[in-house]
Amino acid sequence: MTRAADRAKARPPWALIPLAVLAAAFLVVPFLALLQRTPWTGLGDLIGRPVVVDALRLSLLSSLAATGAALVLGIPLAWLLARQRFPGRSVVRAMVLLPMVLPPVVGGAALLFAFGRRGLLGEPVYDQTGLLLPFSTAGVIVANTFVAMPFLIITVEAGLRSMDRRYEDAAATLGASAWTVFRRITVPMVAPSIVAGAVLCWARALGEFGATVTFAGNLQGRTQTMPLAVFLALESGDRQAAIALSLLLIVVSLAVMVPMRDRWLGV
């Protein structure tokens, strides 16, 4: 019998059970309420509307692209924060996590001040090339990445800090270059953290609303993601459509998260 199986049979600390059940109920009951209000008849019609199909396509595209960008840029930054000592490191760490605590609308406004047509960087770029991020799909991806990347950084950094570094030392002693150690030892060892961080990042990007609408605007097929479509359906008083769209978003999230959790994070 494995040690894990032994552990599973051991007596749990019973005091935790009621609180755990309460926590699960608190998180799940609102979704049950949503299901109860779902207009099951006509659900197909609501979900098949072109506006919904466009929004779902754009949501998947932009959240996946944002996750890709976060992986490419976020892993190096997480490594830098976890492994390199440099002056002001704690300040840098606090700054890069700021999008997590900032209200997303404020983040969107800040993005406009940076990359908008009259923005710090946006103005010279626009004057030279005519390129503009706001009101484009690229702008949606930028807003999603801005808000979601910190979730990947914080998760991967925690993984790097808690991993056993003796394997890296051993590989280096045996003559592996720094890059080989990173690629062959470090990344595989923190892979569960990278996957968990990527899933968190993707989920945050999928639900992103405030920064997207503020920075990229709202136009069907170009910048209107699912959360924006849900919000406008609610504004127009079409509560049934809003619920149907929310349900679709939940199903898509679960379809990704459930297998991921079992494979990488579960026992």
Place this chain on the structure above:
Amino acid sequence: MKLRLALILATAALLAGCSDTGGGTGSATPTGADSAGATPASGKITVFAAASLTDAFQQLGDQFEAAHPGAKVEFNFAASSALREQIIGGAPADVFASANESNMTQVVDAGLATGPAPFVTNVLQIAVPPDNPGQVAGLSDFAKPDLLIGLCAEEVPCGEFGRESLAKAGVTPSIDTNEPDVRSLITKVENGDLDAGIVYHTDVLAASDAVKGIDIPDDQNVVATYPIAALSGSGQADLASQFVEYVRSPDGQQVLESFGFRPA
């Protein structure tokens, strides 16, 4: 995480879930006499008012409190459509002032208000950044694909009216964004992120120097009529109807006109 979505879902669940918690939060002080206007009413009322009324109603509220010692007026400003959802969902409101008639009609149809009365009108104007980078002169410029054009989303009144106005002018707009409310539209014009947007005349006045307003000719313009009503579920029916009367009185109208609204 996913806070905004969670909020929307929670709101949806809330709206759907508690439809019978009507009545005001105000202490239900019974007013002894029947003669409404003359009684020195006291207590607190909550007024749900369209976002475009924010500045004008805050001043009206102060004046009403000064004229009615013991009375307290609190406001909840938001898009009329959001207010309608809150009221139908059972939010404790005493008065509803909407930026269009359809939202009021839905509240009346739900049996939550009777006898809404128009109290002001508002017309549309084109808002451009102060230096007018797109050299916008009229609605016909909204068809130019190289300009950055914003409207309110068609789900909210200013978007509905804006589209009506463009249709009257025979213009098919080349839209870059449909903003969820008039505030976020005018902010993007102020920042110079958009070349032009259609907003209310009163929004341009409120933004003073931050945007420039371009008039839309009367035959292409749309007049938005704002209705107001005391809500049937109010625990402060007397005070609520006194507030409605005050808004419609010459004093109230004068305040509203100073903010750019026109008489109904």
